[in-house]
Amino acid sequence: MSISADDLEEIRQLARSVATERIAPSASDVDEAGRFPTEGYQALVASQLHAVVIPGAYGGVGADALTSAVVAEEIARACATTQQVSGANELFAWPLLLAASEEQKQRWLSPIAAGEALGAFALSEPDAGSDVASMTTRAHATDDGWRVRGTKRWITNGGVADCYVLFAVTDPEAGSRGISAFVLEGPTPDCPSVPPRRRWG
Numbered sequence: 141m142s143i144s145a146d147d148l149e150e151i152r153q154l155a156r157s158v159a160t161e162r163i164a165p166s167a168s169d170v171d172e173a174g175r176f177p178t179e180g181y182q183a184l185v186a187s188q189l190h191a192v193v194i195p196g197a198y199g200g201v202g203a204d205a206l207t208s209a210v211v212a213e214e215i216a217r218a219c220a221t222t223q224q225v226s227g228a229n230e231l232f233a234w235p236l237l238l239a240a241s242e243e244q245k246q247r248w249l250s251p252i253a254a255g256e257a258l259g260a261f262a263l264s265e266p267d268a269g270s271d272v273a274s275m276t277t278r279a280h281a282t283d284d285g286w287r288v289r290g291t292k293r294w295i296t297n298g299g300v301a302d303c304y305v306l307f308a309v310t311d312p313e314a315g316s317r318g319i320s321a322f323v324l325e326g327p328t329p330d331c332p333s334v335p336p337r338r339r340w341g
Contacts, residue, residue, distance in 0.1 A: 251302070
């Protein structure tokens, strides 16, 4: 939805206040310890700034991309790590907003909007980075669903998130148009390559 200039400024001031008063005090420790920014993320959830692009139909704020950028700017000013964590929620949300079924949106976006789940975005690979056309992860249809094989790297919220959007090639002949997005729960006991979940909230 479009937000007026006055409303945008109000949101900016809210984000700046949360960043200054509740995120900045722990930012140095987050960086020095290399830990998840629990305090900062909880502050964003309490202020409904942790995934502002999720529409109201799924319990979110329903803000536009400009508002998301303004919130990100204010949060990153205090702690870039905290901003990246909330930014990954929105990266997770966008593919679902663009192409998921209504059932999938309700299942995956509502818990994130409520602050009950954390999302992650799995695109980059060791030899591909963000070069989507060079992606080597493959997904093949089976009688039980889909089997995905490949390696992803640099996943913000990886190993901590409750759900992931993962991209894999499903039609190699179609080039970059042959890539599909899958939503995965994780980590799970049957996926030992994923680190155990750490408490984030």
